[in-house]
Amino acid sequence: MAVPALTKTHPVADELAQLLFEGADRERVHGAWRRLVSGKEFAYRPGLPPEERTALSYERLRLLNDAAGDPVELAADPYRLAGLHEWTGPVDGGLTTLASIHYNLFLGSVLDHDGGRDRDLSAFTSLRRTGTFLCTELEHGNDVASMETVAVFDRATGGFHLTTPTPGARKFMPNTSLTGGPKTAVVAARLVVDGEDQGTFLFLTPLSDESGHLPGVRVRPLPQRTGTPVDHCLTSFDRVWLPREALLEAEHGRLGSDGTLASSLGNRRKRLLRSINRVTMGKLCMSAGTLGMSRAALTIAVRYAHSRFLAGPKAGDRIPLAAHRSHHGRLLHALATAYAMTFLHRSLVSRFAVHAEEDRAEVEREVAVAKGWITWQARAITTECRERCGAQGLFPANGLADLPLNIEGGITAEGDNLVIWVKAASEMVFGHQGVRAGESGDPEGRELTELPFLRDLLAEAERIWQDRARTALREGPSGDPVGRWNATSDAALEMVSAHARLQAADAFLAAASRAEDPRAGFLMRSLCRLFLLRQLGEHTGDLLAEGRLTPDHVRALPKTVDTLVGELAPHLMTLVDAFDLPAEVLSGIPIASGGSVGGDEVDWEEAGVRAGVVVAGAH
Numbered sequence: 001m002a003v004p005a006l007t008k009t010h011p012v013a014d015e016l017a018q019l020l021f022e023g024a025d026r027e028r029v030h031g032a033w034r035r036l037v038s039g040k041e042f043a044y045r046p047g048l049p050p051e052e053r054t055a056l057s058y059e060r061l062r063l064l065n066d067a068a069g070d071p072v073e074l075a076a077d078p079y080r081l082a083g084l085h086e087w088t089g090p091v092d093g094g095l096t097t098l099a100s101i102h103y104n105l106f107l108g109s110v111l112d113h114d115g116g117r118d119r120d121l122s123a124f125t126s127l128r129r130t131g132t133f134l135c136t137e138l139e140h141g142n143d144v145a146s147m148e149t150v151a152v153f154d155r156a157t158g159g160f161h162l163t164t165p166t167p168g169a170r171k172f173m174p175n176t177s178l179t180g181g182p183k184t185a186v187v188a189a190r191l192v193v194d195g196e197d198q199g200t201f202l203f204l205t206p207l208s209d210e211s212g213h214l215p216g217v218r219v220r221p222l223p224q225r226t227g228t229p230v231d232h233c234l235t236s237f238d239r240v241w242l243p244r245e246a247l248l249e250a251e252h253g254r255l256g257s258d259g260t261l262a263s264s265l266g267n268r269r270k271r272l273l274r275s276i277n278r279v280t281m282g283k284l285c286m287s288a289g290t291l292g293m294s295r296a297a298l299t300i301a302v303r304y305a306h307s308r309f310l311a312g313p314k315a316g317d318r319i320p321l322a323a324h325r326s327h328h329g330r331l332l333h334a335l336a337t338a339y340a341m342t343f344l345h346r347s348l349v350s351r352f353a354v355h356a357e358e359d360r361a362e363v364e365r366e367v368a369v370a371k372g373w374i375t376w377q378a379r380a381i382t383t384e385c386r387e388r389c390g391a392q393g394l395f396p397a398n399g400l401a402d403l404p405l406n407i408e409g410g411i412t413a414e415g416d417n418l419v420i421w422v423k424a425a426s427e428m429v430f431g432h433q434g435v436r437a438g439e440s441g442d443p444e445g446r447e448l449t450e451l452p453f454l455r456d457l458l459a460e461a462e463r464i465w466q467d468r469a470r471t472a473l474r475e476g477p478s479g480d481p482v483g484r485w486n487a488t489s490d491a492a493l494e495m496v497s498a499h500a501r502l503q504a505a506d507a508f509l510a511a512a513s514r515a516e517d518p519r520a521g522f523l524m525r526s527l528c529r530l531f532l533l534r535q536l537g538e539h540t541g542d543l544l545a546e547g548r549l550t551p552d553h554v555r556a557l558p559k560t561v562d563t564l565v566g567e568l569a570p571h572l573m574t575l576v577d578a579f580d581l582p583a584e585v586l587s588g589i590p591i592a593s594g595g596s597v598g599g600d601e602v603d604w605e606e607a608g609v610r611a612g613v614v615v616a617g618a619h
Contacts, residue, residue, distance in 0.1 A: 015520040016578030019511050020342055022079065029079045033087035036067045038582040042091045044397055044589075050229040051179070057094035057230070058180030062127050064088070064099060071125040072117065075107040078281060078353045082288040082345070089289035090296035090399070091585065093228035093406030096289045097413075098130070098175060104285055106131025108278045109186045109202055113248035123184075130181060132174050132207070134235060135188040135276060139168030142419040144188070144200075144276070145269055151189040151203050151242065153259055158244045162189060162203060164218075164236035176207055176219050177231035183207045186248070187237075188276060193259045199268030202248040202275050205240065216240035227405035250274070280364050282414040283371040284352060287345055290378035290410045293403045294338045295579040300399050301385035302331055302576045304392065304591040327388060328572060329565045334381045335575050336531035339524075341374045343507035344500075366503070369424050372417040373500035375410045382407060392590075395597045399589040425492035426485070428499070429470055434463045443550050448560045451525060454532040455505055460548050461539040462498035465491050501535045523575065526568055533561050 022029045036042070041063055048056065064084070068074045074081060081104060088096045107124055110116045110131075123129040140147045148169035151160040164170055176183060187205045191198040207217050216238045225232065247255060251264040252274035265271050305322035312319040321327045348363075348370050355363045382403040386393040393400045411417050446453045469491040476484030508528040515521035536543070540557065543549040568575075586592045 010574060010577065012517060012519045012523065013574045013577035015515065015517045016523065016575070017580045019514060019520070019524070020339070020578055021580065022083075022346070023514075025079065029083040030087065032067045032069070033084050034580065034582060036064060037087050037091045038584040039063070040584075042585075044399070046397060050224050054094060054179050054229045054231050057092055057098055057228070058130070060092055060095045061098050061102065061130070061180070064095065065125075065127050068103075071103065071107060072111065072121065075103045075111055078284065078349050081281065082284050082349050085285045085288035086292035086295075089292035089406070090403070090581075093289075093293075093402065093409070094230045096406075097228075097230050097409065098180075100282065100285045100289070101133050101175060102127075102131045104281050105133035105278050106184075106186050108281065109133070109276075110204065110248065112278065113202070113250045114254070128182070129206075130175075130183045132176055132183055132185045134171040134174045134176070134185045134205075136172045137168065138170045138172045138234065139166075141172070142416055145272055147188060147190065147200065149187065149189040149237070150192050151187075151201070151247075153191065153193045153255070154241070155259060157241070158257065160191075160203065160242045160244075160246065162187065162205060162216075162237040162240040162242055164238070169236070171235040173222065173232040174235055175231045176233045176235045177221060178208055178212060179231045182209045185235075188272075191247070191253075191255070191261070193255070193261065197268065198261045199253065199263075199271035200275055201253055201271070203242055204246045204248060205237075205242060207235075214240075225409075227409055228402060248275070279414050280352070280367050283367050283420075284345070284349055286410040286413050287341075287371045287374040290375045290407045291338075291341055291345055293407060294334075294341065294378045294381045295576075296581055296585075297382040297385035297400055297403055298331065298335055298338055299576040299579050299581045299586070300589060300592040301388045301393075302335075302572050303586070303593075304389050305331065306573065307591070307594045321388075322569075322572060325562075325565065325569075328569045329562075330384055331388060331572065332527075332530065332565050332568050333534055334384050335572070336527045336534065337377050338381060339527055339575075340501075340504040340508045340531045341377055343511045344370055344504040345374060347503075347507040347510070365424050365427060368415065368420040369496055369500050370503065371414070372421045373497070373504070375407060376417060379404055379407045379411065389591060392596055397589070397597055398591045421493055421496050422489065425469070425489065425496045428495060429466065429473055429488065429492050432466070432499075434459060434466055434495075434499070443548055443553065446553075448533065448553060448556055449529065451509060451529060451532070454529065454536065455502075455509060457536055457539070457543055457548055458498065458502045458505055458532060460543060460546065461536070462495055462502055464539075464542050464546060465495035465498055469495055498539075505532055505535070523568070523571055526564060527575070530561070530564050530568065533557065533564070 018026060041060065045056065065071060084099060085096055088099060110119065124131050135144055137147050137149065148165050150165060151162050153160055174185065176185065185205045185207050187203045188200055189203055191201045206214055208214060213219055217240060218236045218238065220234045222232045222234060249255065252271050253261055253263045255261055263271060265274060305327055306320050308321045309318040310321065311317065348367055352363055352367060382400065386400045386404065389398065389400060392398050396402055441456065448454065469488050472488040472491055473484060476487040508531060512521065512524035512528055515524050537557065540549060540554050544551065544554055590597050
């Protein structure tokens with residue numbers, strides 16, 4: 001199938017892409033991954049059973065490794081690591097999971113500890129052995145501090161005996177089957193010395209070789225889950241002996257030859273958090289994967305909306321789906337959110353890459369908040385796009401059907417969204433200073449088209465919910481911590497939600513200010529305005545009651561949104577062209593390339609002319 005004419009790059013779309021994809025760093029961060037997924041090896045393969053789909057993901061992991069350059073450098077580069085997930089997410093959710101585990105959780109954890117680069121990592125960098133990460137246990141998910149797996153120090157050998165003491169302590173869902181070849185794990189376990197629990201540390205643990213699983217390693221496959229299949233298993237250990245060098249050490253814990261632990265951290269919980277600190281980068285990776293899925297879904301749905309024709313108002317007329325406000329309006333709101341998600345993610349990857357130790361707690365919290373918001377929005381966007389493509393969206397060949405289910409994994413991985421938001425909320429009730437009353441200014445004379453005004457209104461919404469949470473916590477039942485938090489949590493979670501959207505808006509506004517082409521700047525500001533207006537809709541009552549909006553503002557809001565949608569509708573194609581999905585990928589998706597599953601191809605350029613739509617090359 002020929003590449004549709006609408007994929008031709010337009011200067012405005014190209015500048016938007018520069019803003020979306022790291023500017024001058026675009027090639028370094030995204031280039032290799034974009035070219036990788038353009039290859040025929042990543043094309044959709046119909047009819048594969050789950051076992052073969054899983055094996056295919058491992059084959060693709062090797063292709064990815066070949067394209068990665070130095071895997072050690074990749075694991076240490078938050079920008080490229082996140083970029084990897086953005087481009088693999090839409091084409092193979094299983095590959096995205098495997099790559100995230102191998103490069104971030106496994107290899108990254110080894111490198112983050114003493115002597116990581118001095119170890120012989122060649123088996124892992126060449127993928128002769130695939131790395132995996134075993135932390136979560138069957139009965140200990142988000143409460144990993146309660147994990148039961150133990151590594152008992154053996155004074156006679158200087159090594160450790162790794163043991164799973166109860167059925168509930170089996171490691172839950174790691175990719176530990178024999179599919180994909182020999183594997184080695186980083187295993188989180190309690191270090192026990194002379195019967196004393198020293199806290200949780202990581203242990204480098206071979207699991208299998210070419211002949212099968214190693215003695216003492218017990219692996220049971222789990223049933224197939226939703227989304228792209230991965231070889232998830234239950235894994236346990238029966239006194240598996242590990243040498244002294246299996247313990248991954250750093251300043252948070254070093255074990256002397258006499259069994260004495262030296263640590264810069266005073267308690268076991270802090271040692272645990274330091275041991276598994278790669279989970280924060282994992283949150284950025286999970287967010288990145290769902291970002292890529294959202295942008296791909298929108299590209300497919302918008303292109304389909306311009307090639308799918310239906311009866312017009314006059315006999316014999318045929319007009320595209322994209323002509324209808326009920327259709328393009330929903331896609332535009334999703335587009336505005338996807339742009340905001342992308343810019344928020346960019347800002348946090350940059351912040352994470354350079355943060356100082358004293359900022360660690362705040363950065364980790366912001367990453368957790370963003371992960372929850374981005375992955376939830378991604379689910380909503382991909383579901384919307386699937387619905388807008390009707391029955392065609394149900395066929396996996398059209399690139400949409402698997403995306404919402406794959407995003408479910410991101411919502412749960414690296415900390416269930418609601419749980420990490422509850423933790424952030426508890427810290428932010430009194431530990432975060434938002435906008436104070438009076439900073440938003442007098443609303444009289446302000447227009448709903450003013451971006452600074454809209455931004456300050458969203459900040460005011462965060463402040464309102466924070467005040468409510470603080471009041472609820474102070475007034476909650478004394479002597480009942482759970483009851484006090486129950487009375488507080490709803491307001492606190494609303495505060496977190498408003499905070500996430502405010503951070504996204506700020507990142508969006510900052511990106512819009514960097515636009516050089518006036519046309520790109522117009523689209524960026526308009527799309528950011530649409531995003532802010534949508535976020536404010538649910539807060540108008542509170543803002544009116546607090547005197548931050550006038551009744552006229554509230555009455556004018558629906559018309560303002562509708563007018564803005566009308567102005568943006570002709571630019572739908574330009575806005576998704578900026579997502580830069582490779583032509584090779586689009587040409588393999590029937591409804592993204594002018595065709596349909598079970599139908600004939602459509603002449604894309606001719607369809608655009610008949611519909612009178614504005615194409616990217618005609619702006």
